[in-house]
Amino acid sequence: MFAEPDGRHPAAISDFGGHIMENINPVRGSDFSTTPNEPPADDSVPTHCEVLLENLMNNDPGLVGLHLSGPQFTDAMVQDLAAVLVLNNQLTSLKLADNVISPATTEALFYMLIANVTLKELCLLNNQLDIIGTYNICTGAAANLSLQSLELSNNRLGLAGATQIGVLLQRENVRLRELSLNECQLDFPATRFLAKGLAVNTSLVKLELRANSIDDNGAEELADVLHYNSTLTALDLSDNPIGDRGRSVLLGAVQKNRHLCYLALSETPAPNASQRRTMAAMAAALESNQLLAQAGAVEDEASGDETRTRQFYEDACQQFARGNFERARNLFNAATMNGEEQAMRSLGGWKYASFGTMATQSQRVIDSAKVRLDGGMALVAQGDLMQAQEAFVTALVLCPDLGSAWEGLGVVHLGIPPSARKLPAAPLVPAITRHCACNLV
Structure with a gap:
């Protein structure tokens, strides 16, 4: 993620058998000095992993950060760790990098995320997350009220993963401040879904998109959002094929x-005069923003800048007239956020005219999902957990974003054996895509 201004990491570091255990308030770091899967000399002697899990179960106040990287950390170990962290209220940072995390393990991490109330940082760098795994992590992160930093770099997210992250970013209760998606095979269509999420997100401060396939079209999507986003302060777009048109917008x-x-773009080799002017103007604008931020002079855009709001509205009308509905939607939304009544009416009318049929159809699906949800709750009260599980799974197939159904499923899974547990099966990505189409427009 982004380094601190002075280049230091806020955590103290201590050895953990060739890996790292981070303690923001270190009490000890030498207790775990050998590899975590080292077999004990005697069956009566607990392994270091068992000691670690016991300390987490006991809410050791000195154990607030873990960095467990490498293939020697098996799925079973990570699942045990996730199960313990459900009730832990001390750990704030968990890094599980350079592994291959299975869907079953991401399911365990999902339940951990919806229950844990102290975790602030989760790193899953280079874990070969698949579609279901990404869905589990994003859905769990959306339900978590403490998570502030999510690292998903070096995973092949692509369009399917970007769709899920777009849904995550639009959640009203999401607390994420830092999101790292470097080397995730994100292209222009993927960037569109990210931009839709950013259009309504009010928490994200730093976003890393380094070394993807974001071109001029993708840069335009992000630029549309940046015209009115008032929370993002740092954006890394270096090592992306963004040309002169993208840099200009x-x-x-x-x-x-x-x-x-802060905006990072790759340097242009042997720039011409026009490119040098663009680079100089960019540097000047960013420096001006930095000075304003240091002086605390940036006004709260939600308080209402009538001139900018009117400009958003007029630009939206022009884009709408040209048939650029996506850009019109974003600009109308910007005006709406600043309280422009006429823009609010126009946005509502535009949504109704362009997506009325889809919205009506979506509402019927949501209503049907809620019926299944209510049935599942009644079955839980009766003690019929297996039938309740079926009801919750059906509700989530219909509406993957139904948070109460996820919570109900989590409660049910605590009461039945792992072999009997079920998650919504894989047409999740089409379902998420339909949900995005209905709710991000």
Whole structure:
């Protein structure tokens, strides 16, 4: 993730058998000094992993950060760790990098995320997450009220993963401040879903998209959002194939956005005069924003800047007239956020005209899912956990974003053996895509 301004990490580091155990308030770090899967000399002597799990179960106040990387950390170990963290209220940082995490393990991490109330940082760097795994992590993160930093770099997320992250970013209660998606095979269509999530997100401060396949079209999508996003302060787009057109639209966005203080783009080899002017103007705009931020002079955009709001509205009308509905939607939304009554009416009318049929159909599906949800709750009260599980799974197939159904499923899974547990089966990505189409427009 982004380094601290002085280049230091806020955590103290101590050895953990060739890996790292981080303690923000270190009490001890030498207790775990050998590899975690080392077999004990005697069956009566607990392994280091068992000692670690026991300390987590006992809420050891000195154990607030874990960095467990490498293939020697098996699925079974990570699942045991996730189960313990359900009730742990001390750990704030968990890093599980350079592994191959199975769908079953991401399911365990999902239940941990919806129950844990102290975890602030989760790193799953280079874990070969699949579609179901990404869905589990994003859905769990959306239900978690403490998570502030999520690292998913070096996973092949692509369009399916970006769709899920777009849903995550639009959640009203999401607390994420830092999101790292470097080297995740994100292209222009994937960037569109990310931009839709950013359009309504009000928590994210730093976003890393380094070394993807974001081109000029993707840069335009992000620039549209940056025109009115008032929370993002740092954006890394280095090592992406963004050309002169993309840099130009990003420059226009930075000149209007008074909050973005850091924008990373790859250097242009042997730039011509026009490219040098763009680079100089970009640097000047970012420096101006940095000075404003340091002086605390950036006004709260939600308080209402009537001139900017009117400009959003007029630009939206122009884009709508040209048939650029996606951009019109974003600009109407910006005006709506600043309280422009006429834009609110126009946005509602535009949604009704363009997506009325889809919205009606979506509401019927949601209503049907809620009927299944209510039935599942009644079955839980009667003690019929297996039938309740079927009801919750059906509800989630119909509406994957139904948080109460996920919570109900978690309760049911605590009462039945692992072999009997079920999750919604895989047409989840099409379901999420339909949900995005209905709810991100």
